[in-house]
Amino acid sequence: MASIQLQSLAHRYPSAPDYALNSMQQSWSDGGAYALLGPSGCGKTTLLNIISGLLRPSEGRVLFDDIDVTDLTTQQRNIAQVFQFPVVYDTMTVADNLAFPLRNRGIAKNEIEKRVADALQMLDLQERANDRAHSLTADDKQKISLGRGLVRTDVQAILFDEPLTVIDPHLKWQLRTELKKIHQRFQHTMIYVTHDQTEALTFADQVIVMYEGAVVQIGTPQQLFETPEHTFVGKFIGSPGMNVLPCEIDGSEAVFAGKRFSLNTAIDNPAARFELGIRPENIKLSPSEGMPLTVTALEDVGRHVIVRGEIAGAQLSALVKDGVAIPENPRVSFDSAHINLYADDYRVASGRGDQAI
Ligand code: ADP
Ligand code: MG
DSSP: OOOEEEEEEEEOOTTOSSOSEEEEEEEEOTTOEEEEEOOTTSSHHHHHHHHHTSSOOSEEEEEETTEEOTTSOHHHHTEEEEOSSOOOOTTSBHHHHHHHHHHHTTOOHHHHHHHHHHHHHHTTOGGGTTSBGGGSOHHHHHHHHHHHHHSOSSOSEEEEESTTTTSOHHHHHHHHHHHHHHHHHHOOOEEEEESOHHHHHHHOSEEEEEETTEEEEEEOHHHHHHOOSBHHHHHHSTTTTOEEEEOEEETTEEEETTEEEEBSSOOOOTTSOEEEEEOGGGOEEESSSSEEOEEEEEEEOSSEEEEEEEETTEEEEEEEETTSOOOSSOEEEOOGGGOEEEETTEEEEEBTTOTTO
């Protein structure tokens, strides 16, 4: 296994006017379980293919354990990669498909048998071991692709590019849990690309959030939730996402709709566009206390009700536990302790009393 460093890495496809990846400097640990999370088109596949060696970056270097691998092929880098759609040999049996990457590397026969048996069991494909792959469903074919990525124990890293896209939702859970267990057992460096926050948050110890060709934050699920470093992270993580409310600054206070919120530091950047971030979970509704909210919709999402409305010209969502009464003309309040302050989309302060700082 290897640590991965990206040095001044950037990429522009020859046919495109803009950079798909802006210059980045990253260092990811050996044995880490990382998720690369971001919306479609933000550069996840581009970055993964540069790490695996399928794509040569137009600028910068890729290092594994401090060794420059930028000029090496995927095979020389010794990487396993699982793609969005199945890559299997239709005419081979399921077991042979799994054995193939091992035979290719000259592994002993009894060791191959053992690892293939392990993989079959892990993927619940024992019954199909001797069937030819072409007779399998898309789900099962993708399981083979996953298995082919996981049978090799000597790899520097295993990269997954939205591997559960074609998998049935029920099975997704099971496979994700399985991948997590495999990581705990073998401690491979794993990078798992997804646009689905639930997938990212359940799989990874560290989530790398990408937005428009840039890494905007790396953190634990809790850090992404409590202290989003960019308004995009706040809005993208959580359901619904963080409220982002335009505000003004007065020394070490943020002022929104005439209310003052104390910050943990004074702000001196008069030209910036300031916004206050507050999670729907941290908003209190009451019949008498706080700023009046014009309710526009109520959405029952099972254990919660999402109250959507407008306050001082801004959109706001609040999350209310099921069974808790929602006042008819609700007023809104929230605590300084739960806010983050953003200047031109980047976090510059938290509310006073925030223990995370
Ligand atoms: P993601 O995997 O996050 O959806 P991609 O890495 O596939 O994003 O794409 C990032 C950006 O690069 C997008 O704007 C996409 O249109 C562009 N892009 C991807 N592949 C190519 C290519 N082969 N040639 C030109 N542009 C590309
Ligand atoms: Mg992609």
